[in-house]
Amino acid sequence: MNVMVVDDEQDITLLFKQKFRKEIKQKKLDFSFVFSAEDALTSLQENDNHLILILADINMPGMNGLELLKIIKQEYPQIKVFMITAYGDEINYQTALEYGADDYLTKPLQFEHLKEKIHHLI
DSSP: OEEEEEOSOTTHHHHHHHHTHHHHHTTSOEEEEESSHHHHHHHHHHOOOOEEEEEEESOOSSSOHHHHHHHHHHHOTTSEEEEEESSOOHHHHHHHHHHTOSEEEESSOOHHHHHHHHHHHO
16 A cells, blocks of 8 residues: 655654554555655656555645645545644644545654554555
8 A cells, every 4th residue: 555644854754664664564555755745746746656545744834734635635536635733733623624634643643543544444
């Protein structure tokens, strides 16, 4: 299953590779990492990579994750999108639901919980 992680914090790459080491090694999950919403859209337009899930941070410079979510759900409705935020903000939560988020997670991520959610999509 192909998963794109969209987060302006580049150290998230190493963290995901560590936490999902077993799943990556068994080729159950394949992660790609982009560091802005704009790069995520470019990647979606340029690559027919059979993306199943996008994990997107809400607070990023430039286009934020909620704006990205709205575009993805309009142009790629088959892709599941989990929003991630460091702030348990009710307005962002309601907006994410309104725009079609498939889930809403807060940082620090509980990786075992995230793994369960991802495995339900497989």
